[in-house]
Amino acid sequence: MIKARMIKTNPTFSVRKLVRQLGSAVLIAGLAFTAQAADTIKIGAVAPKTGPLAGGATVTQWPNVQLWVEEVNARGGLKLKDGQRMIELIEYDDKTNPGEHIKAVQRLATQDKVDFIIAPYGTGFNVAAAPIYAKYGYPQIAVSAITDKMDELTARYPGLFFTLGTTTSFVNGVKDILVDMRESGKIGNKVAMVNVADAFGIELAEAARPIFTDAGFELVYDNSYPLGTPDLSPIIKGAKDAAPDAFVAWSYPPDTFGLTEQAIIEDLDVGAYYTAVATCFPAFAGKFGSKIDGVLGAGGVNPDTDKMKDYFAKHKEITGKDADGWASANTYVSMQILEQAIEGVGEVDREKVTQYIKDNAFDTIMGEISFENQVSNKFWTVGQWQDGVYRGVASSNMEGAAEIKQKSGWN
Amino acid sequence: MDILISGLLLGGTYVLIAMGLNLQYGVARIMNLANGEMIVLGALASFWVFTTASVSPIFTVVLIFPVALLGNWLVYRYLLIPLVRRAKNQGQLEVDSILATFGMSFILVGIVVSINGEYFTYSFLASPFEVLGSTVALNRLVAFVFAVVIALVLYLWLNRSRAGMAVRAVSVNSASARLVGINVEKVSALAFAIGGAVTAVAGVLISTFITLDASVGVMFTMKALIIVIMGGVGDIRGAIIAALILGLVETAVATLIDPGLTLAAAYLIFLLVLLFRPQGLFGKPQT
Numbered sequence: 001m002i003k004a005r006m007i008k009t010n011p012t013f014s015v016r017k018l019v020r021q022l023g024s025a026v027l028i029a030g031l032a033f034t035a036q037a038a039d040t041i042k043i044g045a046v047a048p049k050t051g052p053l054a055g056g057a058t059v060t061q062w063p064n065v066q067l068w069v070e071e072v073n074a075r076g077g078l079k080l081k082d083g084q085r086m087i088e089l090i091e092y093d094d095k096t097n098p099g100e101h102i103k104a105v106q107r108l109a110t111q112d113k114v115d116f117i118i119a120p121y122g123t124g125f126n127v128a129a130a131p132i133y134a135k136y137g138y139p140q141i142a143v144s145a146i147t148d149k150m151d152e153l154t155a156r157y158p159g160l161f162f163t164l165g166t167t168t169s170f171v172n173g174v175k176d177i178l179v180d181m182r183e184s185g186k187i188g189n190k191v192a193m194v195n196v197a198d199a200f201g202i203e204l205a206e207a208a209r210p211i212f213t214d215a216g217f218e219l220v221y222d223n224s225y226p227l228g229t230p231d232l233s234p235i236i237k238g239a240k241d242a243a244p245d246a247f248v249a250w251s252y253p254p255d256t257f258g259l260t261e262q263a264i265i266e267d268l269d270v271g272a273y274y275t276a277v278a279t280c281f282p283a284f285a286g287k288f289g290s291k292i293d294g295v296l297g298a299g300g301v302n303p304d305t306d307k308m309k310d311y312f313a314k315h316k317e318i319t320g321k322d323a324d325g326w327a328s329a330n331t332y333v334s335m336q337i338l339e340q341a342i343e344g345v346g347e348v349d350r351e352k353v354t355q356y357i358k359d360n361a362f363d364t365i366m367g368e369i370s371f372e373n374q375v376s377n378k379f380w381t382v383g384q385w386q387d388g389v390y391r392g393v394a395s396s397n398m399e400g401a402a403e404i405k406q407k408s409g410w411n
Numbered sequence: 412m413d414i415l416i417s418g419l420l421l422g423g424t425y426v427l428i429a430m431g432l433n434l435q436y437g438v439a440r441i442m443n444l445a446n447g448e449m450i451v452l453g454a455l456a457s458f459w460v461f462t463t464a465s466v467s468p469i470f471t472v473v474l475i476f477p478v479a480l481l482g483n484w485l486v487y488r489y490l491l492i493p494l495v496r497r498a499k500n501q502g503q504l505e506v507d508s509i510l511a512t513f514g515m516s517f518i519l520v521g522i523v524v525s526i527n528g529e530y531f532t533y534s535f536l537a538s539p540f541e542v543l544g545s546t547v548a549l550n551r552l553v554a555f556v557f558a559v560v561i562a563l564v565l566y567l568w569l570n571r572s573r574a575g576m577a578v579r580a581v582s583v584n585s586a587s588a589r590l591v592g593i594n595v596e597k598v599s600a601l602a603f604a605i606g607g608a609v610t611a612v613a614g615v616l617i618s619t620f621i622t623l624d625a626s627v628g629v630m631f632t633m634k635a636l637i638i639v640i641m642g643g644v645g646d647i648r649g650a651i652i653a654a655l656i657l658g659l660v661e662t663a664v665a666t667l668i669d670p671g672l673t674l675a676a677a678y679l680i681f682l683l684v685l686l687f688r689p690q691g692l693f694g695k696p697q698t
Contacts, residue, residue, distance in 0.1 A: 049528060050520055055624035058528035096626070197671050225670040228630050230621055231421045231658075233548070234665035237413060257532050257622040265539045265548045278530075286462075287532045321529075 040088040041078055041348060043069070044108035046129075047121040051096025052227070056253055059281055060144065060327045061121040063319035065089070068335040070318055078339060081346035090114060098128040105129060109136040115348045116338060123147055124199055130157045139341075139354040141334040144327050146170055146200075148207065154374040159354045161371055163330055165379040165396060170298070171208045173381025173394040174274055175215050177296065177404060178246055182217075186406045187271035192221035192244035194235055194259070196252050204250040204276070220244050227252060236262040246272040253278035256297075257287060264291055264410045272296060273407050280325030280383055280390045292385050294407035299326030300383025300392025302400035307365040325383055325390030333364040367399070414663050416545045422658025423555035424617060426562060428631050429638035429650045431610030434565075437645025438582045438602035440501055441491055441508040446635050447628030448519035449607055453479070453614020454623045455523055458531035468535050471615050472557070476608050483607025487600045490515070495596065501585075516628065523625040532622040554616040561609060562651055569647060578602050582645040637677065641684045643694025652692055656680065 047061045048054040069089045072078060077086040090112050094101035101120060108114045109132075117133065119142045120126050126145035133140040134157040141161045147153070148167045154160055181187045191212055195201035201224065212219060220242035225235055232255060239247060247270045249259050256278040263273065278284060279297020302308060303325070311332060315323040323329065340363070341356040342348070361370035369376050382394035384405060391402040432446045443449075456475055460466040466474075494511060498504035536550040569575035580588040581598045589595050617623070638657060642649030657677055664676040684692065 049524055050626045052626060054524065054528055054626050055530045062528075194670075223670050225665070226674045228627070229665075229670070229673060230424060231417065231551075231662065231665075233417050234414075234662055235670050237417075238666065238670075253530055254622040254624075254627075257530070258620075261534070261537050261548070261620065265537065266546055267539065281530075283530055283532050287534050289534075 039083075039085055041080075041085040041116075041342070042088050042090060042112065042114040044090050044092070044105070044112060044114035044117040046092045046094050046101055046104040046108070046117065047125075048096040049093035051094075053096045053122050053125075056144075056277065057121040059278075059283075059321075059324050060331055062091075063315065063321060063323070064328060064331040064335065065091070065118055067315055067318050068332060068339070071314070072339060079343050079346075080348070094120070094125070096122075098125060101125055101129050102132050105132045105136070105138075109138070116342070116350070116353070118338075119143060119145075119334060126160075127153065130160050133157070134159055137350045137354075139338070139350060139357060141337055141357070143330045143334045147203070150375050151373070158374075159350075161357060161374045161376070163334060163369070163376045163379065164299075164327065165381060167203050167207045168211070169379075169396055170381050171204060171211050173396075174208070174248060174296075175211050175217075177382055177394055178212075178217065178272060179215055180404065181246075181272055181406065188245040189217045190220045190242070190244045191217045191246045191248060192239035192242055192270075193219055193248045193250075194221070194239065195224045195250035196227055196255055197224040198227050198252065200252065200277075201250040208248070208250070217246075225255070227255075229255065229258075232258045233262050233266070235259070236266045236268055240266055240268050244270055246270055247274065248272075249275045251275045251277065253281070257284070260284075260288060260292065260295070264288070267410060269409060271406050271408075274382075278324075279385075280327075282322040282324065285385065285388060285390070290388070291410045293387065293411075294405045295385045296393070296407075297325075297383050297385070297390070298381075300380035300395065300398075300401075301325045301329055301390065302392055302398065303389055304400060305365075307367075311365045326380060329366055330379065333366050333369060336364045337362045337369065412543060413545045414666050415659070416542050416547060417666075418659035418662035419655065420547060420551045420555050420658070421662055422655035423558040424551070424621075425634060425638055425654035425658050426558045426651050427554065427613035427616060428610075429635040429642070429654055430558075430562060430565065430647065431606040431608070431613065432632075432635040433639050433642065433645070433647060433650040434578075434602050434606035434609070436639055438578050439487065439491075439599040439606070440495075440504050440585070441487075441512065441603060442505050443603075443606075444509055444512040444632055445516040445519055445628075446610055447631035447633075448516045448523070449479070449483075449610040449628075450614035450617060450631045451523055451623055451625060451628045452519065453611035454531050454618030455527060455614075455625075456611075457615040457618045458533055459527070461533050461535065468615050468619050469553070472612050475611050475615055479611035480604045480608040484600055484604035486515070486607070487603040491603070492596065492600075495599070516632075520625055520628065528625055530622050530624045531618055533618075535619040537620070548620055550619040554619065557612070557616055561612070562647065565605075565609070566647055574598075574601070637681050641681055641691055643691025646691070646693040649691055649693030653684075 045065050048057045069087050073086050077084040092104035117138045119140045120129050121144050123145040126142040139159045143163050146167055150162050195205035221239045256275040274296040276298040341353045344356050345352045361368050378397045380392040380395040380398055383390050383392045393402050393404050435441050435443045457468045457471045494507045538549050539546045540549040577593045577598050581595055585595050638653045642653035660676050661673040665673050
């Protein structure tokens with residue numbers, strides 16, 4: 001009951017709700033309860049609920065916010081020096097629009113006066129909103145943000161942390177796997193590469209071109225397509241005509257699904273098939289079933305550790321849906337870090353919490369995480385569907401990578 | 412050959428997207444900016460019954476047509492009639508309806524997000540099919556066949572039946588239609604409802620091969636607008652020809668030049684039509 005009261009999901013009605021809550025609280029429990037209810041720690045969350053990135057945020061970002069807040073509140077709240085405080089969550093939809101995001105953060109800082117804010121969803125948003133988080137001194141533990149400009153950004157914004165890796169490390173993860181497979185004779189050196197014509201896809205494709213070529217691969221097909229292309233069959237047909245040994249797509253969710261469906265229909269027979277974002281989504285396996293066995297995708301997870309098993313079970317229990325095989329866990333980890341830092345400092349002091357994050361190691365579901373120049377070097381880069389489970393196969397400093405399987409047909 | 416067949420199939424998809432809007436705008440004079448959201452609703456319905464009850468989208472098509480027909484009729488009857496009545500001329504109605512349906516699109520997005528904010532993706536007939544030596548996806552072919560059937564039925568209904576003639580009369584000149592005893596409000600409501608129902612059916616069919624989510628509607632609205640304006644307002648043949656041209660050109664550009672230029676090519680054609688035939692391919696110049 002208390003738990004439900006603490007979560008504000010719709011800011012428009014929050015004032016009315018609060019009045020009602022306070023009113024009923026006075027009636028039911030007397031003054032003692034109101035004093036306790038007022039003593040919350042306010043956490044803000046801004047991410048897309050509508051717009052092009054909403055589909056991804058609904059899988060990766062929002063359920064973990066819900067999970068974390070409910071878990072902490074079920075434990076009685078965050079432990080501070082002056083007692084435990086329940087979390088009061090304030091959510092805003094940024095409509096996948098950076099301008100809206102910045103406005104929402106401003107509102108959280110000046111009107112709602114939240115104590116902390118959960119970092120944005122998406123690379124562009126984390127970069128675009130960094131100045132406003134810095135202006136109000138909020139620590140920003142970015143998860144779904146992959147860029148090669150981390151050094152520059154962390155130097156400029158002392159409260160900005162990165163946890164999911166750089167563009168180059170990402171491409172290198174794929175390259176290493178392709179090199180491994182070539183050396184063991186599983187594939188040749190012809191690669192077909194496509195990318196979505198969007199900041200994310202363009203940056204990855206640009207990083208990949210020299211890396212693949214230097215590793216001795218030949219790019220036999222290299223094209224981009226606009227976001228939201230309704231028919232991807234010309235691309236798969238074109239790639240197939242180039243007779244590649246490996247297919248790599250720096251893709252976004254709708255096209256990850258679309259390209260794979262076309263690849264199945266055209267029977268694009270490659271030894272390695274890679275699509276980027278959303279390959280690890282439960283919906284990907286839900287749609288294609290066993291046909292996608294051996295498909296490689298961005299990011300990964302080691303689903304066999306006890307902590308991850310617990311996390312997956314809790315995620316399903318509390319949010320009603322499955323976590324994805326990659327950034328879901330990282331997103332949850334970012335909140336574990338925030339939680340441990342707040343409790344470690346023991347008071348709502350953003351500057352001290354930021355410093356605490358820089359100075360300490362954190363015990364998370366992905367093992368111990370610490371930051372070096374505000375960047376964590378523990379992350380998965382590539383995963384693979386193996387017998388219905390998405391497993392990490394390449395990483396930076398993560399344990400438990402699975403053996404790579406060769407893709408053989410679409411059955 | 413590949414280009415021709417893939418292009419026609421894509422054109423069929425565009426026919427589905429635009430046919431409903433063509434009726435709504437051409438007859439009822441409602442520039443419905445919530446067109447894409449109707450597609451999303453159709454897709455959501457299809458996804459939902461497919462994943463929960465394994466209902467075939469083909470059956471959903473039959474199911475959703477009357478539901479969407481009634482829903483759109485109610486929208487016209489209660490939300491849009493006041494705008495129609497107070498509009499002094501057609502221009503004012505168009506502006507008012509753009510604003511009203513724009514607002515409606517946000518409400519619909521909100522509703523869909525509250526039901527399911529994730530991607531609606533499932534596999535239905537995602538198997539290869541040989542057409543004249545070219546491999547196509549069976550679900551796209553099915554959607555194309557539906558597009559042909561729907562277009563044919565609409566065309567025959569508009570040109571061979573009495574009700575269809577009334578609809579055409581309103582489309583040509585609503586003031587004069589009133590003079591010959593046609594109940595313009597009723598006919599407009601009918602056209603709007605049928606347009607919306609066709610769009611919802613399109614959503615069901617499209618969801619079998621395109622991954623949609625709550626917010627993707629606006630992209631379909633844009634495509635539909637381009638096609639309707641290119642084809643000529645209120646002429647079903649125009650919309651069909653325009654949709655097929657768009658499909659063929661996009662596929663040809665993607666295959667022969669660069670997939671990155673499909674959007675540019677689509678807008679280039681749109682621009683050319685606007686420059687040289689501002690009334691659209693089959694439209695009549697405004698008098």
